[in-house]
Amino acid sequence: MKWEVVIGLEVHTQLTTQSKIFSPASTAFGAAPNTQTAVVDIALPGALPVMNKAAVEKAIQFGLAIGGKVNRRSVFARKNYFYPDLPKGYQISQFELPVVEGGAITINVDGVEKTINLTRAHLEEDAGKSVHEDFHGQSGIDLNRAGTPLLEIVSEPEMRSAAEAVAYAKALYSLVTWIGICDGNMQEGSFRCDVNVSVRPFGQAEFGTRREIKNLNSFKFIEQAVHAEVRYQIELIEDGGKVQQATVLFNPDTGETRAMRSKEDAHDYRYFPDPDLPPLVIGEDWIERVRGELPELPAAMQQRFQSQYGIPAYDASTLTASKALAAFYEATVAAGADAKLASNWIMGDVSATLNREEKDITASPVSAEALAALIKRVMDNTINNKTAKDVLKKMWESGATDPSVADTIIERDGLKQETDTGAIEAIVDAVLAANPKAIEEYRSGKEKALNALVGQVMKGSGGKANPAMALELLKKKVG
């Protein structure tokens, strides 16, 4: 039987506020345990939550960025359950009336565009952490993270493969970091995905029973976990079993998913509106102000890059992977580099080197202006492409923020292209004399035979000959 995979994601994004969602304590990561806790975070008797407006503002930003509906009135509810790292015995979240509803995100898998609709996004507080190491037979509780603001973003079950799920997670990640509501630090848990997976025979309208893979904090794990889960479900059904609704954990070491709890022991969370917090009312003026302050979004920027710079869709999409990369590109073009050449260089050597060194574009030792100066020397035939790659490597090693660095290196190392016809002619003559067979082939109609000789001319010139000029001369001589 052919199986269709159905995937929906719930993503917890940690919002970049200075203080917690309902308390004045700091949200900074990595402090000594329980030092970032106000009375609310420890849930002392009598402590009361007070809404942090900065968190609401970030939710509004998100709602506008995905084209969703920002609810003028939303309600905080209590999700009741006991756990040592949940100090109040309930989590303040939003249940019936979330702050954002609807909206969509576009993904691109192998050149095919697809729109993934979002169900909702709601504000809630994070729990603390249980620490099991260092306590013999006991657990420690660190409440520094308790009360950190989260925006839980829930998609419709519209993804049909692990690749789509990863593409969605990446697109969402790119968006929340782009608009600056999340720092995107996945190791520290700033962006955590719960993935709901089910399978059904192709053509069947109803969904299969789903299992939810909890807490995946890397794109690689999402891909591996979905594959493992799909394999498990299909094998189970084909062996005559039935999928039981469950929450599962993915173990990256074994590559397997393992059930944590089944539907039978699911909690009754006894949701009800939190009487300590009045409904969250968001005025039209607040929404309009946030709308006015939103940065240009990736989709709009891609369109603009195509029309303004005349670069292909692929380039535009790659260059808008992050705001910093897009800014670097625009600065390079603004400094005089050809738009397509700048794109090629940034997507090519610059990105490759950054990847190798595990650096972000913001850490590039070569500035956009310095790169543009280098590209200009390719444009005006001062150096050829191959030499330019070497120059870039040198610029990278020495660091190049000033636009003069490329010229200095070209001058110092004598890398200027040889454009003196007389000098190249001598080399061409020598090369032709040593390769009678190639001449033979060319004359018999094999055009490409001369291309091999260009390489020899280049070599003879120490790389400084202009390859186009060399080919021109070869053709003329063999003529």
Added chain:
Amino acid sequence: MTVRTLKQLSDLLAAGKTSAVELAQDYLARIDALNPTLNAFITVDHAKTLAEAQAADAARAAGNAGLLTGAPIAHKDIFCAEGWKTSCGSKMLDNFISPYDSTVVEKTRAAGLVTLGRLNMDEFAMGSSNENSFYGAVKNPWDLQAVPGGSSGGSAAAVAAGLAPVATGTDTGGSIRQPAAFCGITGIKPTYGIVSRYGMIAYASSLDQGGPLAHTAEDCALLLNVMAGFDERDATSLQHDKEDYARDLNQPLAGLRVGLPREYFAEGLAADVAGAIDAAIGELKKLGAAVVEISLPNTKLAIPSYYVIAPAEASSNLSRFDGVRYGHRAAQYEGLNGMYEQTRAEGFGTEVKRRILTGSYVLSHGYYDAYYLQAQKIRRIIANDFQAAFAQCDVIAGPVAPNTAWNLGEKNADPVAMYLEDIYTLGVNLAGLPGMSVPVGFGNNGRPVGMQLIGNYFAEARMLNVAHQYQQVTDWHNKAPAL
């Protein structure tokens, strides 16, 4: 004993005729003598009290005294106070020394009031007789066989017995008004949101409201002036302009329209209570008030509505008492759930457990709509009834409770019978309105009767005016029990 009011003490202090230390010593001596009988205080700490009194005297000597600097006060054990055990009447918090001040305590400290100690109460403010305290029942100073009312029973008994001139209390379903009535003193529950709930241990968040208990309406106004005010640390605190609640005390009552709800004088109201209320209304008429009959048709529905909403909120509010971070933790248990179960089984009393179970039940999947949502609808209807009534009158008058104080132990076996005693007070909390209790005489058994005054939102000054004018022509508030 003669009644000493906060106003009188404030005048004596201002005139230099007494000092904060002298007053503190005086009251502490009386507490030492009578508290073993009354059990009104959970915690008394002479050293702490005297230190506060000395600081108050020093402030006065330095010319930094406010109106109430150096006057004594006692706090219901529900208001967190830094350095004081804040038990909420529960074994669960018997070892809890609060590391922070509630807004109410912070404000009374800032006003220079000297803390005499911490007052007994029904555990987590759940009860109408103060018999649900881990620290034992409080006795009614008027009759040691009688309950003082609850949940602010310690507050009412302490003031009535002269162990403190004024006290703080909280009122979720009548917990200031009913003990004030049972102990023959004056108490006011303000409009919901006037007094900050920050640091006031939550029973039912949407109903809880702090307020003063005192001998007189004037003292209530003075203390409410200290306690009230917007607090950004409480999201349900109202951004209401600061008021002087004493400003209208001396206004004449001519033209005042007093509404008498038919349902508050119907079957179930004891004859002696009705008689005392009628006489008090007669006094108001003599002062120029006109009486109009009104109707609060859904009065009876307040009981089921309240006993769904309050336990629902309580079941969640009390989840934090899990033995993990502070408070009681069982010595013997197995596993995490065992720790929770054993800790809570040991730490909570019967009535608290009953309400947690009730609340968990009404919020559970499949029952929420039938109970909680329905109760919220009734709540709105009750609030609307009051608004319709206030179209016809300025204040509503009636009994606080159907009967005078009952005997200790009398209703313990039948919680529903005790819930029914709350019939006249619950509606005010459900609607978020201000309500007060004014002593208006004694029942056949010699136990005090309280008249309830209910005002529209923010009508505290007018209600205190009515009570004050009444107290100018009567002396029930000046009666003291023989102890």
